Amino acid sequence: MRWSEVMNKVAASLAARQLPDAEGDPDNPVSMLTALTGSIPPGLRRRLRLGPLGPLSQNKANNDVEPLIYQNEFPVRLLAVGIVDVAAQAVSGASGQECPRVTAITAIAALSTLRLDPGEEGATLLHVHRRMRAFGSAEWTAALDALARRTAELDELLAAAAGDRRQGWHRVALADRILGEAVAAAVVGGAAQASGVPPREWLFPFHLFCNLGVSAAGSALSTVERWLGIEFLPEPRTPARAASLAALVADEASALWRGCGCKAPAEDEELGFARRGPCRQDDHDLRVWRPGQHKPGSRSGARYASTLWGWQRRWLGGADAGRAAAARPAVRPKLRSNDVAASVLARRWLSSDRGFGGPVLRYDRILPEFCHSCGSKVHLVSVAGPGGRTLVQRAACCGQQHLVYRSEFIERDGRRLLRPKLGIVVASQSQEGGNAGYSSTEPLGPIWLCRQCGRYSRAAGHCPECGPGRERAHERVHHGWVLLPLAAAWADLKATAGPADDDTAGTAADDVVGETDLAFLADVCSQLLPREQRQLGTPADVWALAKGWSTAEMNAFRSLAGLRGLELLFHCRQIAEAPHLTAGALKSPMAEVERCDGPGGERT
């Protein structure tokens, strides 16, 4: 079906539906199309509030500024579940395809190239038509048709993987996984290649493709965020995220054009000007890949990679992958022994910074929380917080809940073995960026894992549960990731450090103004004011000196002491101006727990 027909159907269908529970005049119901194109998303509401961050007051005169800001965010709103369904129904009704969701993805991807301005429905539809004419070239139609084909391929592949028990994305329906993955992968994979535009003409059209891809990938990411209750960084609807996704899309689209990475020793001519197409190696062909199933001919029972982290493999082939295999479908190609699992490739790729300073995904150690009293694993409940955010709370398990970090065990051949939990962590490149969902234990220094009971602790030779350990009773772990918000288990871990093992004393991460910190501040101040000989024996002394500084002195201090010094100054102020507080009071682990702050700056 032509893209323009899809667009027509979706727009008309949205116009025909009325918004349920619409606010306002019941005699003048609001259609979904109007609501879509005219509604104010929560993010914009936040920006519209009064204050230094809200330059736009709630003045009606600003109405015309809203679309100016947010018109590029239309596809994000489109991905609201109800609207996707409407679009899917409209498209399935028009095309009669068996999988409306697949075609809906195409429609959404197509819609993401439009900028619909709020207004009368008739005007909006006209706007759609006008835009369609602008994008109505044969190349675009072919590209978007290819999207649908590509998405359908993915649909088949993912359906084949439905029975694979190793998929760990719980509570998310397969169809929704398809939606998230397919939008990103299909748009990235399909549009550039299927357009038929040679690379030498890519410069400008390529960015159009990228824009399409970024928009749809961003939408998919937003959906994933909503499902998981996690908001990745950079934040949604920010240029930083768009840049990050653009880098992703640009990389992948160019990689797609190059073809499979295994074709490194290609001829220059081919590299520069010839369309490389699918990989020559049969086992790199998409149609050969059977997610999670046994690889034919494997003596060791090896299986094909599973689905979730197989984007790289799918991208390797591109939209027209499998042409070679299709030419001789009866022959099952042999596998190569040096094949790297797609999941490994994907993880490696995800965990690398692609030069844009955005977040990276790390496949890393997670410290699970268990109740020390009843032995049960902590259960999490998510509740809706203010501003549409998801707050995660730990459910009560027993009357004496005492949460600790403990490794899980697995039984194998009658032996009880530690089973470290690995998971995907979204981590920022910069310290300031923070991490989503999890916080690193790095500020605490190395941690140890007791082989006997699985408890994590900060003491090399002492387990809080088993007591002093023998040689090799504890395994050193450089770092791990703990669930945010930090709570009782974090306080417990911090309290497990013996005096000799607490190598984090004196760091700002502990919110402590200890002797080391005072010595550090005194050293900085002596460099800053070499002629002044002042005794800085207490936090109050430090604050008495610092509070009189001018901006220039403040800047000089900051350049010497950094963020840590600034933070210590504010701690000194807190201690100096609250006489009932002492430095010791601030050292209390419970005080830290109540703050619910993470080392990366996260909080609920």
Added chain:
Amino acid sequence: MRGVSASPEVTEVLLAEAAVFLARDRGSDGFLDRFAEAVTGDPRTASLALDRALAARARAGYVAFSLEPGDLRVQNTSSGASLTACALPGRAGCVAAAVRLVDVSRRPVAGAAMEVRTESEERVVVTDLGGWVHLSEPGQTLYISLGQLDAVGEAGGRADPEPARSATAGARVIPLPRIPRPDGLELAAAHEEAVRAADEPARWRVAAGGVDFLCLARKGGYDLTVVLTGVTADFADGALGEYAVRFQTWGRNGREHRWMVPLAPSPLGLAGSLYSTDEDRLDAGSVEVGVAEQLIATLGDHLDEVVSRSVRHSDALTAWDVLCQRLRPDRPRAVLEAALAERANIP
């Protein structure tokens, strides 16, 4: 996998408070005490806000300019950051403006304070995490001062002082990126394997004078796309051929070339491309964004040379056509018409 989001609001609000405080405080003795009173938060967030606000102020530098509906301004600040501002007429006699600030490394500057003055009021606004400020103010002219207000005031207090430039901006020559390959078969966007160790995506994007140059080296020549990000889509939509970028390069044979590229709306902002050039180095100090009619009118002796070369290497002539229609029947228009006619004969 479950977790909570990193909450930006607390930090963002505090950052804005810190930035506003920095902009308004005179910086005299007792600064930290006053800051701690004005910006309330726990030590960690307050110190982080102060640190980021000070860093933002340093990255932003200072500049002052005025803005009217229909204006597009690209300003270099004293720190080398670039500020892009565009304005459209709003309802009820208001002017709606969007301002974006990116530092010398093209990263958005969050938490930079700007003083916005109109005929009737004056206030301080702060860039958000994306470096944006969106304004809607009554009146027809906005006077915007970024950064250290005192410094700008001492510079004369004019609305449009001389464009501030970083110390090296005027003389900076940027080598345009190329893949060092002997046979010259190059395709920037589509292969990295040959230079995998040395290459990186950002290498192909050169920033100068607030304009991004997207580079593509290929067998048929060197392509340059100039992109002016930081303008809103509405502004871009109505600006076909209205603005242009003028700059100077040196070819591989060492010859000096001047270019003018009229801008057209694109998904990335305002953009225009040059195809199949032979350029090797860019004079960063020569990059200038302005109203196309004014830029073409001030080409002087270089008019024929610049227009014919730029049209010959242009990827799309729509913006040139629009500009041609807008020009008065004068010499620039005649030259442009001749160049377009010549270009039309090139297959």
